[in-house]
Amino acid sequence: MNELKQITKIKTEANIGNRFVAGLIDFIIVYGFLVILFITIGEQNSDGSYSISGAPAFIPIIFWFLVIVGMECTVGATIGNLIIGLKPIPIDGEERKLTFGESFKRHFLDSLDFSPIGYLxxxxxxxxxxxxxxxxxxxxIKTVQEGN
Known part of the structure; x- marks a missing residue:
């Protein structure tokens, strides 16, 4: 079966404020979960910090994959992007959900993207x-029209 793909020529906008807030929402969710996880199942160290070892140490990575990469692949956007009204799509303008590889690449260097380098x-x-x-x-791209 031939499937008609919708490809749109799209003009992008910086949307730096919206993108920052969307990322902030996502990482509040991820880091909030991590804090709760470390306090509930982690072991307190002599300096007052918490650590997790063994198999439970994989929980933060799995959670990040599910909430960030998994959401983009299955829903089309992270929770932060959904709330703010943004959506990542392939550069060719095809309006589809990102593949696992595309989403993973987008977020693998998030720590750099939240620095002045990302802004520039x-x-x-x-x-x-x-x-x-x-x-x-x-x-x-924006998923909602402002003022309508």
Missing amino acids: LIKNTEKNQRIGDLWAKTIV
């Missing part, structure tokens, strides 16, 4: 892309 790239690249978007060949 979004402001100075033709399609307003950060490091992860450049590597994954993705762009971020």
Whole structure:
């Protein structure tokens, strides 16, 4: 069966404030979960910090994959992006959910993308892309129209 793919020519916008808030929401969810996890099942160290070892040490990685990469692959956006009204799509404009590889690449270097480097790239690249978007060949578009 031939499936008609919807490809749209899209003009991107920096949306730095919205993108920052969306990322902040996502990482509040991830880090909030981690704090609760470490306090509830972690062992307190002599300096007052908490640590997790053994198989439970994989829980934070699995949670990150589910909440960040998994959401983009299954729902089409992370929780933060859904709330703010943003959606990552392939750079060719095809309106589809990202693949696992695209989403993983987008978020693998999030720590750099939340630094001034990410800001400078979004402001100075033709399609307003950060490091992860450049590597994954993705762009971020608005999903809701303002003022309508």
